Amino acid sequence: MELALVIGVIVIALIFDYTNGFHDAANAIATxxxxxxxxxxxxLLMAAVMNFIGAHLGTSVAQTVGKGIIDAPNGRQGLVIVGGALIGAIIWNLITWYFGLPSSSSHALIGGLVGAAMAASASVQWDGVVAKVxxxxxxxxxxxxxxGGAIMIVILxxxxxxxxxxxxxxxxxxxxxxxxAMALGHGMQDAQKTMGVIFLALVVGGYVSPTADIPEWVITASALAISLGTYAGGWRIMRTLGRRIIxxxxxxxxxxxxxxxxxLxxxxxxxxxxxxxxxxxxSAIMGVGATRRLSAVRWGIAGNIVTAWVLTIPAAALVAALSYFGLHLIFG
Structure with a gap:
């Protein structure tokens, strides 16, 4: 049962990674x-390739996500916590994608981890959450x-x-x-977050030591999933970033x-x-837009985006907590 849970959590993590890719494809290419x-x-093809390369350029972010956010207990409960966190993040990604809001997949994942851990009465490393998130x-x-504004002023x-x-x-x-360069930075950041969650699942499942390096297959699988998601594209969010703000x-x-x-x-x-x-x-798009004139930025659209930012961590945490309770009823 434990092995099946570990495999299931890894599959869910890669699904999250894929949704992260198409949700955030606009980040690299909308402009x-x-x-x-x-x-x-x-x-999209260029962004997918650069995401894959960027994912192989370090693991420091993965270490933060895998070791510095929550202390999940070993065994079945820990795996259910991680699974609930991922489901919460996926659901929030899909909601914001549907409405074309460029919210943060990263903070959806962090919120999911915190929400699932709190629902399970597991320890949250609040110092790490504050300092690193x-x-x-x-x-x-x-x-x-x-x-963004400073670079634009220099260019002008x-x-x-x-x-x-x-x-x-x-x-x-x-x-x-x-x-x-933007796509490379996206791979360095977002693919590593999935690596960290998979590593956490392997640790609580008893398959790797907490002090071990992240296995190469985890890095490659995470890089491939986010690249495929990126190539699938996120057209709704691309319109918001590329045209609706400024x-x-x-x-x-x-x-x-x-x-x-x-x-990044x-x-x-x-x-x-x-x-x-x-x-x-x-924010960089808003900064360069403001150099033209403040009214050039559609601040109403920007306000909706900021609202989504503020809501992301608590909303994903709530969905993750509910997901944890559902998984807990099934797997105990």
Whole structure:
């Protein structure tokens, strides 16, 4: 029974990883598609490949998710907690995808882990949640907004005497690079979160030591699942990020992607913090848009997005807690 539960949790984790991919595909390519720097299918293929590569560039975020959020008990109860957390995150991903809201798959997963653990009266590492999740959750959008605006101001100053048509065409080419960088950062961040959950399931199931390295097959499976999900695309959210917040031109698209990718790399490589790629790119888009004029940003749409951000952790936690109780009735 324990082996079947471990396999089931791993399958659910990979399903979550897939939904993460199509839910967050817009993060990497919405700006490039909206400015016509890339066609949708070429952009999705590029993003899928870069997600796969990025997933192999470290495990610090995976270690945080697998070891620094909850202390799940060994055995069947621990596996039910992890399974409930994943189901809660998947359901919230699908709800926000349906309504076209770019919420955070990362925070849905964190909320799921916390909610399922609390429902089971298991220990939550609140210090780790605050230091590695809550503080970065607040800081990353702020940094993304400010950095996006700063990069755009520098671009406007450097190219102030350049022919607008010519510079726009050049930035359209540059966006291929910035979109690839964004997709690489997404793989570094989001694929690692699934790796961490699978590793946690293996630990509580008794198949690996808590001090062991994450197995290579876990890394490859997580990378493949998120890449396939990315290629499937998330068109509803892509419309929100690419068109509804602000009309982006190639220079602003490049600035937003460059700013967001920089924040993702710094968080993953420097701090092992599981930040939201969604929050980061959305705030960067708002930042570059605000350099045109504050009214250029559709703040009503932005407000709906921020509401989804605030609700994500508690909502996913609630759904995960209910999922835990359901699984507990089945598996005991």
């Amino acid at each position: 490039s598609v909206s400015t016509r720097a890339l066609t949708p299918r070429v952009a 809550v503080i970065p959750m607040i800081l990353s959008p702020v940094v993304g907004f400010v950095l 100053w450097l190219f102030r005497r350049t022919n607008p048509h010519k510079s726009s065409r050049g930035f359209r080419y540059s966006q291929t690079v910035s979109a690839a 009309h982006l031109d190639p220079p602003r698209g490049f600035a937003a992607e460059a700013a967001a990718a920089s924040v 790399y710094t968080a993953a490589m420097g701090f092992g913090a599981p930040i939201s790629t969604t929050h980061t790119i959305t």
